[in-house]
Amino acid sequence: MTAQRASLSPTVRIAAGQGFWGDWLEAPYRQVTGGPIDYLMMDYLAEVTMSIMQKQKSRDPSLGYATDFVPLMERILPTLAERGIKVTANAGGVNPRACAEAVAAAARALGLAGKLKIGILTGDDLLGRLDGLLARGHQLRNLDTGRPLRDVRDRVLSANAYLGAWPVVEALRRDADIVITGRVTDTGLTLAPMIHAFGWRPDDWDLLAAGTVAGHTIECGAQCSGGNCLVEWQRIPDLANVGYPIVAAHPDGTFEITKHAGTGGRITVAGVTEQLVYEMGNPAEYITPDCVADFTTIRLAQAGKDRVRVSGVRGRPATDKLKVSIAYSYGYKAVGSLVYAWPDAYKKAKAADRVLRQRLKDLGLGFEAMLSEFVGADATHGPLALASAPLGELPEVQLRIGVRSPDRAAVERFTREIAPLILNGPPSVTGFAGGRPKPEQIVAYWPALVDKRMVEPCVEIVDV
Amino acid sequence: MRRRSKAVKRGRGRSGRRRVPLLELAHARSGDKGDTANVGLIALKPEYYPILVKQVTAARVARHFKGMVKGPVERFELPNLGALNFLLHGALDGGGTISLKTDAQGKVLSTALLRLEIELPR
Numbered sequence: 001m002t003a004q005r006a007s008l009s010p011t012v013r014i015a016a017g018q019g020f021w022g023d024w025l026e027a028p029y030r031q032v033t034g035g036p037i038d039y040l041m042m043d044y045l046a047e048v049t050m051s052i053m054q055k056q057k058s059r060d061p062s063l064g065y066a067t068d069f070v071p072l073m074e075r076i077l078p079t080l081a082e083r084g085i086k087v088t089a090n091a092g093g094v095n096p097r098a099c100a101e102a103v104a105a106a107a108r109a110l111g112l113a114g115k116l117k118i119g120i121l122t123g124d125d126l127l128g129r130l131d132g133l134l135a136r137g138h139q140l141r142n143l144d145t146g147r148p149l150r151d152v153r154d155r156v157l158s159a160n161a162y163l164g165a166w167p168v169v170e171a172l173r174r175d176a177d178i179v180i181t182g183r184v185t186d187t188g189l190t191l192a193p194m195i196h197a198f199g200w201r202p203d204d205w206d207l208l209a210a211g212t213v214a215g216h217t218i219e220c221g222a223q224c225s226g227g228n229c230l231v232e233w234q235r236i237p238d239l240a241n242v243g244y245p246i247v248a249a250h251p252d253g254t255f256e257i258t259k260h261a262g263t264g265g266r267i268t269v270a271g272v273t274e275q276l277v278y279e280m281g282n283p284a285e286y287i288t289p290d291c292v293a294d295f296t297t298i299r300l301a302q303a304g305k306d307r308v309r310v311s312g313v314r315g316r317p318a319t320d321k322l323k324v325s326i327a328y329s330y331g332y333k334a335v336g337s338l339v340y341a342w343p344d345a346y347k348k349a350k351a352a353d354r355v356l357r358q359r360l361k362d363l364g365l366g367f368e369a370m371l372s373e374f375v376g377a378d379a380t381h382g383p384l385a386l387a388s389a390p391l392g393e394l395p396e397v398q399l400r401i402g403v404r405s406p407d408r409a410a411v412e413r414f415t416r417e418i419a420p421l422i423l424n425g426p427p428s429v430t431g432f433a434g435g436r437p438k439p440e441q442i443v444a445y446w447p448a449l450v451d452k453r454m455v456e457p458c459v460e461i462v463d464v
Numbered sequence: 465m466r467r468r469s470k471a472v473k474r475g476r477g478r479s480g481r482r483r484v485p486l487l488e489l490a491h492a493r494s495g496d497k498g499d500t501a502n503v504g505l506i507a508l509k510p511e512y513y514p515i516l517v518k519q520v521t522a523a524r525v526a527r528h529f530k531g532m533v534k535g536p537v538e539r540f541e542l543p544n545l546g547a548l549n550f551l552l553h554g555a556l557d558g559g560g561t562i563s564l565k566t567d568a569q570g571k572v573l574s575t576a577l578l579r580l581e582i583e584l585p586r
Contacts, residue, residue, distance in 0.1 A: 048561055144498045230491040230574070231508070270491065270506065273545050277504020279495035280549050283542050296542050312544075330562055371557060371564040379566040381576040382532045402564030445498065445560050 012197040014190050014214070015246045018042040018089075019221030021049055021066045027221060027244045028072055032079045034260035037246060039193040040080070042089040043186045043219050044069065050183060051327030051443045053093035054127065054158035064095030065102075073178075074106040080177070081115050087178040088168055088189040094127075094158060096120050100180045100462060107464040116464040119176025121167050123457040124183040126159040126324060126450070133454065140324060140448040149448065155329040157443060161322045161450060164289030165211070166202070167457035168192035174461045183325060185288050187215030190247060198251040209293035209315025210253030212286065216293075217257055217275055217310070218245040224257060224275035225306075226265030231274075238264025243306075254311040256303055267306040287323075289452070292316040321449040330444035331368065332411040335402035336418040337375070339431030346391045348426040349374050349399040355425050356401065359417055367414075369404040398431065404442070411439040483581045490516060492574035499559035500535075500551050501570030503577050507546040516548055517541065519582050525550055528580050529573075550577070 015037040017028035021044040031040055044066040057064030069091035080087065092099040100118045107116055126133065130153070133140065140149035140159075149156070160183035169192045171179045179192075191211035194200065200207045217224050225245045226236045243263025249255040257272055259265060276295060280286075283295035292315060299312035340348040353372045360370070373379040375398035378386050403414045415437045422429055486505075489512040494503040505520060507513040522539040529537070535553030542549060556570055557563040567573070 144500075228493070230493070270508075273506050273547060274491065274493040274504065276545060277502070277506065277542070277547055277549055278493050279497060280502050280504055280540075281497060281551065283540050283549055296544055298544055300545065333562075333564060335564060369557065369564060373566055375566065380572045381579070384528070384532075384576050384579050400566060404558075404562070404564060442561050444558075444562050447498065 010250055012039070012193060012249045013037045013246050014039040014041055014193050014218070014249060016041055016218035016221050016244050018044060019219060019223065020044065020046055021068065023221055025068070025072060029076055030260070030263070031244055031246070032076045032083070032085055034243070034263065037085055038197075040076075040085055040087045041189045041193075041218065042069070042087065042091060043189060044089065044091045045093065045183060047325055047445045048327055048443050050094055050160050050325060051157040053095070054327070057095050062098050065093040065099035066091040069099065070102045070106055073103050074110070077107050077110055077112060077116075081112050086172065086176070086193070088181075088192055089179070090181045090184045090189060092120070092180040092182050094125055094160070094182060096122055096180050096182050103178065103180065104462065104464045113464055116177045117175050118462050118464060119171025119174065119179040120460045120462065121163065121171060121179060121181035121184065121457060123167070123455060124160045124163050126161055126455070127156070130156060130159055133450065138450055138454065140326065140450065143447040143449065149326065149446065152328045152446065157327045157329060159324060159326045161324050161455045162289060163322070163455070163457050164188045165192040165195055165208075166290065167459055169195045170459045171461065172196040174459065176461055186219035187212045187288055188290060190215030190218060191290060194249050197249075203317070205291050205315035205317055206313060207253040207315075208291040210255065210310075210313040211249070212288055212291060212293045212315070213276070213295070213298060213310060213313050214247045214249060214255050216286070217272060218247055220275060220278065221245070222265060223278065224272050225259050225267050226271060229266070229271045229274055231268070231270040236266045240264060253313060254309065257308045257310065259306055267308055269300045269302050269308055272300060272308045272310075287319060289318060289322055291318050320452050322452050322455055324448045324450050326446035326448060327443050328446055330442040331404060331406040332408045332439045333402060333404040333442050334411050334415050334437045334439045335400060336415060336437040337398050337400040337431065338418065338421060338429050339396055339398045340426065341428040341430065342393075342395045344392070345394045345397040345428070346374060346377055348428060349397040351426045352399050352421050352429070353401060356417060356421060360414060363413065365410045365413055366407070367403040367405045367410060371402050373400045374398070375400050408439055415439060480586050481583050482586050483583055485578060486520065486580040486582050487575075487578040489582060490578065492577055494570050494572070494574035496556055496559055496569040499556050500553045501555040501573050503550045503552065503573050505548045505550065505577060510546055513543065513546040515582060515584070520548060520580065522550070524580070525552075525577065528577065529555070
């Protein structure tokens with residue numbers, strides 16, 4: 001499908017295929033085969049995903065992207081080519097070029113050589129430029145704590161600026177069928193096809209905000225079409241066959257959230273509202289590289305079965321900063337667990353916790369944090385649940401205890417103190433099939449801002 | 465247990481009033497941003513929204529989560545969606561990958577808030 005055909009159509013259909021790296025592998029296939037769509041949008045990148053990818057790339061320069069993306073694309077490439085469906089995906093991680101090469105190889109093997117163009121978007125990776133930025137006075141202070149980055153500079157594992165929709169638009173304008181990016185915002189992947197199809201301008205703030213709201217609504221996949229929805233959840237039909245959401249967008253910035261006919265799940269005002277408030281900060285200032293969207297202006301209406309109409313969205317000019325996602329090594333942690341059975345399951349778990357803590361204290365191990373939870377009693381709602389739980393009658397309780405420390409050896413020692421409790425602690429204990437927990441390196445997230453002019457997105461187009 | 469004894473039992477509030485859990489008036493979804501959890505609280509019917517605005521204040525939510533949230537609680541209003549958004553700062557033991565909690569991303573603080581009791585006219 002070309003921009004020309006899109007411009008003739010009052011509606012552009014953008015389907016969500018993945019809401020995170022690890023989402024349902026069937027969803028993209030069902031989206032491209034289950035009914036008409038123009039674009040398939042796939043969001044892969046959570047906050048610390050980039051650091052995992054950076055680590056993989058340092059071991060093997062041909063890695064560093066969402067590897068699941070390649071077989072998934074292999075499965076749908078013939079349909080994409082046949083139906084002219086375009087793809088926007090931030091599966092490229094810290095190595096979009098390698099990701100694109102892998103997809104291109106898969107396409108050639110399917111006989112699609114010469115039939116597809118891949119757009120590669122880079123320029124978000126700031127890891128190699130950090131010292132230069134710091135030297136020039138960009139402190140990259142932690143947005144939550146205010147600390148300057150130099151405090152943890154030697155432990156930084158990855159640093160990526162969040163790019164917005166515009167470089168993706170450039171790739172689409174240059175006829176890319178598949179746009180593979182690094183750290184592009186979740187919302188930008190949905191907004192870009194709208195800008196491209198409707199010819200929106202960089203200062204069409206209300207329209208850009210509308211497309212951003214559309215992106216926010218579908219960026220978590222089925223979480224707006226019946227997944228994880230609390231309202232009358234037992235009456236949500238056929239979640240096994242859940243339909244992932246589709247934005248049916250119009251040039252005036254209004255759009256509908258819908259899904260393919262014959263799929264499960266449910267699209268209602270209540271469900272869409274739950275997704276709109278998900279991970280929300282100040283709703284009047286939803287800041288992206290493209291605009292500042294005001295979520296207090298959104299109007300929702302049920303426009304039919306499994307169809308919610310969204311209108312009224314207002315936006316304001318974008319800021320002159322980009323958010324930077326920095327990952328750094330924080331220390332180590334381990335979490336172990338044991339299960340105690342009735343009678344007195346809760347009391348036994350509490351007693352085991354006391355014994356374990358005494359032993360750790362006697363060993364003189366220092367931890368930055370130690371947390372005990374009693375799964376079945378207080379792990380999810382804490383003291384709010386304990387107030388009304390029938391603690392004496394619980395059929396079983398899992399003691400789940402975790403420690404955190406800069407000292408790997410201390411965490412390692414902790415992991416050896418759990419199993420002994422099976423034979424030398426309180427009775428009626430089981431649930432240790434998983435073996436000794438492993439100390440895990442903590443890669444922590446450091447959000448910061450950088451001047452937009454310091455980041456230069458780069459788009460290249462390659463023929464398959 | 466102490467907490468429970470303080471609360472007025474459901475259905476027997478001040479004369480002419482009754483108490484119901486927020487669960488009967490609203491639904492919610494929660495998530496994380498670093499060490500801050502957000503809880504979006506949504507009225508099940510438009511006529512419930514003013515009740516939420518009046519009774520589910522930032523101060524009340526901070527008391528509700530006492531011991532679970534280390535920092536302040538902020539509230540934002542979205543009358544267009546019949547929703548309130550709460551930011552619970554310092555709710556996630558450092559958040560993300562640092563946290564040792566089962567609910568490191570605050571995903572079920574949504575229903576924890578719905579335990580709050582609301583006073584309604586009889």
